[in-house]
Amino acid sequence: MDIMHNRRLSILEVIRRSNYFSDLDEEQLDKVVELCREDSYAAGEAIFAEGSQPKDFYIVERGRVALDANFSARPGSWKRGTVDVITDNQGLGWSALAGLEALTLSARAIEDTQLLAIDGIALRALLEQDPRMGYAVMRRAVAAASARMQNTKETLARILSIAAHDLRAPLNAVQTYISVMAGGFFGPISDQQKDILARCTERLTEFSDLIENILDITRFEEGYLPKEPLCLSELLQDTVELLRPVATQGEVSLELEMPPLPLWVEGSSGRLRQVMSNLLGNAIKFTPSGGSVQVFLKADDGQVLVEVCDTGIGIRAEDLPRIFDEFYQGAAAEARTGPVMDAKGVGLGLSICQKIVAAHRGRIWAESPCPNTGRGSLFCFTLPRTMVETDNGGGRGASARKGVSGNGREEAPDRG
DSSP: OHHHHHHHHHHHHHHHHSTTTTTOOHHHHHHHHTTEEEEEEOTTOEEEOTTSOOOEEEEEEESOEEEEEEEEEETTEEEEEEEEEEOTTOEEOHHHHHTOSSOSSEEEESSSEEEEEEEHHHHHHHHHHOHHHHHHHHHHHHHHHHHHHHHHHHHHHHHHHHHHHHHHHHHHHHHHHHHHHHTTTTSOOOHHHHHHHHHHHHHHHHHHHHHHHHHHHHHHHHTOOOOEEEEHHHHHHHHHHHHHHHHHHTTOEEEEEOOSSOOEEEEOHHHHHHHHHHHHHHHHHTSOTTOEEEEEEEEETTEEEEEEEEOSSOOOTTTGGGTTSTTOOOGGGGOOOSTTTTOOOOSOHHHHHHHHHHHTTOEEEEESSOTTTSSSOEEEEEEEEEOEEOTTSOEEOOOSSOEEOTTSOEEOOOOO
8 A cells, every 4th residue: 555655656756746737736636647648659659650549648757759740752752850858858759739630749768767647538528528727738748749849849950950050061072173174273184074074063053952942941040031121022033034935945925013102021031032032933833834933012901922823733622731841842743844844842842932032921822723823733822011211201112223312313222
């Protein structure tokens, strides 16, 4: 009897020290203890698997547990990586606590581990019976899950940043050597050798672009993005004209419609140009010869709306929810039919676009088929509209190509 009593007190102390139940009173803690059992896992043994139905919520009594996630670098290719390590008095398996249909991570014991397992259904029923208790526990659960997600994002960003920076130097050296060789500095080379070196350069350029994309992701995770007032009308028109030769080469019609009065936003011209170039480039890439790409710029209730509509191959319904995920490419990756159909990618472009738009306090989304044409795709994003103040105090959207000074004369806007 004393052994059982002591064991109960030990379990009660573990629960009391955990972040999830630290706000409960003694009566509430006793109710949680009634739902507990003890499970032991040997080093390397799986506790639960990502995608399986959650059953129990766990607290670590002693030992260490690794939380693993599956990552997709390309369609059909998955890698598993550890995103967090759970130690004494910490919880795991919050999907069972939240009532989710599937676990979002896998868990395995790093060393011999003792866990307190709490039946998820019984615990949720207990929290529903006592709303104040439920609020206290779920508030802690949300805070813990949010902190874990933020820690995971920051850790991955640091790893990616270090790896990308370390890859740059040797990559630049190889590109330099190839350029020197192709230029005949080490002696004459044949046409076949030139062709091989040119192909090497193309692959290295793709690799360099990938590194830059990875660095972009880490920059946005760090939250740094300088902004200034800029004319989105002018920026969009310049981007369309820059890509018009690509569309012409692929026999794809490219049209731009925008209001006569220019629209201004607060943002980074380089980053917003990157978004528009990516969306337009993809639309041209996935539109076959004879098709069309239409670009619209509109003012919409304090927002600026950009729409890119194409008559291309479209996006499968099952791909749409994940189209902005990192490293996700979907079926379109295997069906490139446009003028740059040999282009390679790893599924970072749209993810970076989403991060850029979010950093501008905007929203981006996709529809397929395009409502305007009944086929292809429609990509849209919105940004908060900015009214530019003139010297006489009047707020307006400045001209796409010219500004108006306080004395009424037209002049080029100040670029700073």
